[in-house]
Amino acid sequence: MKNTILIVEDESITSLDLKFTLEELGYDVVGIADNGKDAINLAAELSPDLTIMDIHLKGEMTGIDVSKRLSELNLPCIFLTAYSDDNTFNEVLESSSYGFITKPFNKRTIGLNVDFAIKRSKVDAEKLNMAQGFVKGK
Template sequence: MSAEKSLRILIVEDEILIALELENLLQDEGHDVVGMAASSKQALTLGRDLTPDLAFVDIHLADGPTGVDVARHFTNELGITVLFMTANAKRIPDDCAGARGVIAKPYTERGVREALAYVMAEQDEEQPNRTMTFVPFGALSREDSSSLS
């Protein structure tokens, strides 16, 4: 299965097996994974140098809970769309650090596909004030603009 439009994606995840599994899934969906980072320093460098369309960002990285700072820099300074992918959703600030949504770990392929479709539709519609929580196990996804936007 491939996407209609290919996105350039940066994976910011310190657990290598999760990063590699996500990379394979994204490539199977027809997207280009331009890089992977395990720390905030690596992520900021790759974000600046590679200018991806989208970044999947974990909250807790190799150098601590720095994913929120990475997301905030990506969205505010570089204009990169961010999706959090984390088991630590409670650490996401009320403003969501500019991220467009959250994929809860453990994630499913269906959840990642739904998140990609959401981001791509949002880019086409240009509705920048919506956020989405993608529930694990593909049970349901819901808009929660009151607590995530």
């Protein structure tokens, strides 16, 4: 079963490039959104294994705002952005993101970061389940 990914990116050329790259890497891109409201609705409906999120989106919400909402739904995300200044990086550090990729991206960087984020989020979900008593420890 392929891991599912939601793309949240306001530049259509970038989102298509990312979609094709992810599909080449064997992932299933289940949706693309260009604004925060659509991103939250799609994520809640589709429960993707990972969301790749641009920080600057169309509309009033930033990618960081959206990632906080997704975190409440236990849905992991990583950021993909052209902005790597200290202020942006510090905002990302304070979020619950599983990674940070700067544009322009390449296939190797996307693959490594997506693999890491998905594996890490599954470990975190398992730990949460154990802490809540859903899985018996060994």
